[in-house]
Amino acid sequence: MINSEFIGQFEVQSDKLRVTDPCYDKGTWCSGLIEDVKPGLWDANVKTMNNRVAELIAYHTNVKSIDSKKNKWEEQEFEIGVDSGQCGIFEDKFYPDGETGDFNDDSSFYGKCCNLTLNKGGVGVLDFGVVSTSGWGDGTYFCYTIEEKGIVVGVKVVFMEDESEDYDFIDDYSDYDDYSQEDY
Numbered sequence: 001m002i003n004s005e006f007i008g009q010f011e012v013q014s015d016k017l018r019v020t021d022p023c024y025d026k027g028t029w030c031s032g033l034i035e036d037v038k039p040g041l042w043d044a045n046v047k048t049m050n051n052r053v054a055e056l057i058a059y060h061t062n063v064k065s066i067d068s069k070k071n072k073w074e075e076q077e078f079e080i081g082v083d084s085g086q087c088g089i090f091e092d093k094f095y096p097d098g099e100t101g102d103f104n105d106d107s108s109f110y111g112k113c114c115n116l117t118l119n120k121g122g123v124g125v126l127d128f129g130v131v132s133t134s135g136w137g138d139g140t141y142f143c144y145t146i147e148e149k150g151i152v153v154g155v156k157v158v159f160m161e162d163e164s165e166d167y168d169f170i171d172d173y174s175d176y177d178d179y180s181q182e183d184y
Contacts, residue, residue, distance in 0.1 A: 002054060007044040008125035009061070012037060016092035017155060019143050022100055022113035022131055023084040030081025032143055033092060037152045038062075044089075044130035046123050049160055053122055053132045058089045059146070059154035073144035073156065080141045080157055082134045086117045087141065089155050090129030135159025
């Protein structure tokens with residue numbers, strides 16, 4: 001069953017949002033920059049499935065209901081890489097330049113994000129963004145936006161597509177013992 005939950009609000013002062021794992025610096029290839037974003041107050045929400053964050057969603061407060069929008073979510077050209085089991089939507093203006101900090105340093109940006117996702121039910125809001133755990137953890141995920149009159153008013157990252165999908169994980173590699181290097 002999919003559950004939707006309001007997390008809080010954050011403010012966007014510029015017109016750019018960075019979608020990324022908070023362990024990455026701005027130059028990392030698998031983070032995304034969304035431009036032409038509507039400044040103002042943004043709502044942060046998550047959809048959960050099986051006690052995991054399936055979608056991280058943020059949208060401008062002037063948008064009445066992102067789910068009932070006639071506009072369609074548009075997939076962005078970049079993919080979001082996750083190496084720390086978390087991902088966020090942050091105002092680029094306030095995202096750290098250079099190193100983002102250390103896991104155990106609660107005064108660093110990365111440490112604050114880790115503290116939120118580890119101690120606040122897997123999700124939390126900063127003054128300039130939202131961060132959550134990333135569904136199945138590390139991997140590559142897709143980002144989508146909604147626009148009104150050429151301005152981005154909604155952003156979401158999808159970590160888990162559908163509850164009905166069968167996610168079998170390989171716990172035992174013995175099935176692969178019969179293959180030789182020549183098979184590849």
